[in-house]
Amino acid sequence: MKKTTKIISWTVRVLAAVIMLQTLYFKFTAAPESVYIFSQLGMEPWGRIGVGVSELVASVLLLLPATAWLGGAAGFGLMSGAVFFHFTSLGIEVQGDGGQLFYYALAVLICSVLVVALHRDEMKTFITKKVLRKA
16 A cells, blocks of 8 residues: 555544544433433334444454554445434434534544445455355
8 A cells, every 4th residue: 555545544533533433422421412312213212222332342343453444344335324313313413513423423424434445455354354255
């Protein structure tokens, strides 16, 4: 991987991880905003806690070079769900946040796509050596 590509990779990985990690406080402490969101989705409290744990795992995977692609894939899946629910159930703006949560989810989604694209060779190698070999 070229130096410029490594810098871009680390930048988008850290950005995605930091955004997901900073929202964990609200999910794990049952902050009113977080409880409201997951109540609107009919997923309170198990959905809030489950998503929080999943975001924690995705963040750790993103920050470990060997599993960055897996963290990117997990982040993509999680944020696809977040964006979907903003479009279908919650709206862009939730409780007067000016769309901040939606834009954070979109930023992590974009970063996750970039991580997967930048680390696609590692992903292909893993799949061919570990998954397909055992099949």
